[in-house]
Amino acid sequence: MKRSHSSHSSSPITPQTTTVPLSLPDHLPPSSLPIIPYHSKIVASLDKNDCCVLTSSTGSGKTTTVPFLIYKEHRLFKEHSKLKVTCTQPRRVACTSVASYVSSLCSVPLGTLIGYNIRFDNCTTPQTVISYQTDYMLLRSSSSSYGRLFPEYGCIIIDEAHERSLGSDFVCSLVKQAMIARNYPRFLKDDSDITSLSSEIKSLRRIVRKRKLPPLKVIVMSATISSETFSKYFSTPNMQAKVLSIPGKTHRIDVCYLSEACEDFVEGCVEASLRLHCSYEEGDILCFLPGREEIDSAVYMLRKLLKEREEEGKSSYVSEDKVEEVKGKNINVLTEPTDGAVVLPLYSSLSPSQQQQIFLPLPANCHRRIIISTNIAETSLTLSNVIYVVDSGLEKKKVLTQTGVGVLRTEVISKASAVQRSGRCGRVRPGLAIRMYRELEFEGFKPVQRPEIEGASLSNVVLLMLTMGIKDCINFDFLQPPSEKKLLKAFHTLHRLKAVNDSMEITPYGEKMSKLPVDVEWANLVLKSEGYGCVKEVLTSVAMLSAENIFYRPTDEREAAKAAQKHRRFSSFEGDIPSLRSVYETWEKETIYVDPSLPNVAKRYRQLQSSKNLKIPSPEWCSRNYINSRSVAKAHSVRFQLHDICKNLYMNVESSCGSEGYVDYLKCVCEGLSHQIALRSVVSSDSSEGSSSQRPQGKYKTLSGIEVNVHPNSTMFQRNPAPSAVVFTEIIVTKKTYITGVTQVKKDWVTEFHPDR
């Protein structure tokens, strides 16, 4: 495995100059983890079975110990010394933190025998035998007929499979095929008399025999609730997948339900949090609400109520009237601790420094954090001192309608999510979870989260399948087969982009597209840009679009006005995509950027600053301009990666249109988004046609006939006169149907790309 773009990559490995070869210890340091007594059982069952489904709740130690255990104890790795173990994770942080923890337990430097591989940061070397990687990294590394047999691995462990992400579902399917191809009838010389195998597996078998590949063992790790899904899926006619349940390690968690339904869930959560604060000893409170709006208003109410309580000398009882009274007032900043508690909001669109507040030590006069959070605290962020959880039972989800329009809805969570949320307390000592719904309602929750594949576009998945040589996508053995209609739609998209030919076979152009780790539509735009002589500009645009949330828009009214004023500087007359470009180009010109994960960041800053003292450090520049520094940093990495890939595709990556070539750039964007064009509807106040009272309005109709409005966050919002034709990046329904990423194009181009109109 080679390191990704070494000049940029963020965790350099110290070259091993020592002549003594590194080795792993025979055992991990002794511990009281609940999984330890099960170790021999796991190894034994993986001997008898090809696949093992391990279930347990949090804190069993499976993620840290199982990969090491299998590598050290299973005979496969004694018989085949070159084989490795990998463990997939749905999130990047899990890979880096677990890999670093396990390598420290084994006293080997991270990135030598134990490493991780995530996008922009491959911390593995050829000597790495145990790796943690994201599902998508494993998918990317297996994009060929040979690659999908996962030849370098003797065991693949799929962790957090119950989350059912698109990536891990697809990894399951591929790993199952590889497992059958590598393990199935070992005792036969050829497969000629086996009729039960699909032609797909038969062709993989030919490669296995030719390359003499050793068997492949599979471990699926999941929450208890969905073990059956996986054991059924991974069982083959002659081999059962073994289910092993391991106890988790958490303290006792008491769960309370409401006896009657609550009317307003935000008020209910505020009241419950406050009662917990008043009547229970110290320890943090974590409250789950669906979105930013609810969180901001709950934070406001709580701060206000705590202030009143403090002023009244802590004697007052929390009444429902009190909660009602403070509701719906203007939000102002009240961040100092009141009544011994500090109330903190937590959601992804907060600035990094605001998010960091939850990890700051508490001031002297304060003994409790009350954190009001979205789903971000359910899996992605671990808060260590939470003793109490308040769960609204709701979350926001993006749902695709039949016409492919995204709708953001507040929905009831699953039982699995409710358990996960409650489990956020009781990590350090016994906890208490209050569910703001009745037990009867809970019984009606769907058992598990909806698999991501149900709502997602399949174009990228199908393209990936084609590069792997999977020909029959309709009959492919998915963990959960998508509808044929959705698969055909994906093929239709790929055909429109000329990634597949009329026989639905991948074209050389499609092969190129598959190399670019972005949405197929963006990949097409990047590849088209060379013909327009604007590769540089399009790379920047696509990188910024895939980073999302570039503009930081605060909730506080005065701050929001300041932000809007700063953002005006970047806004381009032509619309949102050129504006994003302008942010990046200005950022590049005016700041020094040092990758924060590189060593000696401060020193590097000083060096850079003394040589070019006109520039200011990136975080400072970003906060000054109300730009999300995390997003720009991500765009920067994405751009770097795309640039590298384009270079390898022999594209002229230096091609740039400059300021004179603006029209070419816009036309290129128009071609790339030519399936997402909207035309202005001319609303006439006078009934006679062609009357002078016709005024351009911000009302548009897409080519597919959907009536849409320009989103208020767009630079094109309330533009007068409104351009007659625009392209957009997304349709989203909230209170109205909005288009975002709105960019002005010429009407002539519309007819050029759609001659049939």
Added chain:
DNA sequence: GAGCACTGC
């Protein structure tokens, strides 16, 4: 004139 949850290549 709104107000977008969360991941990942």
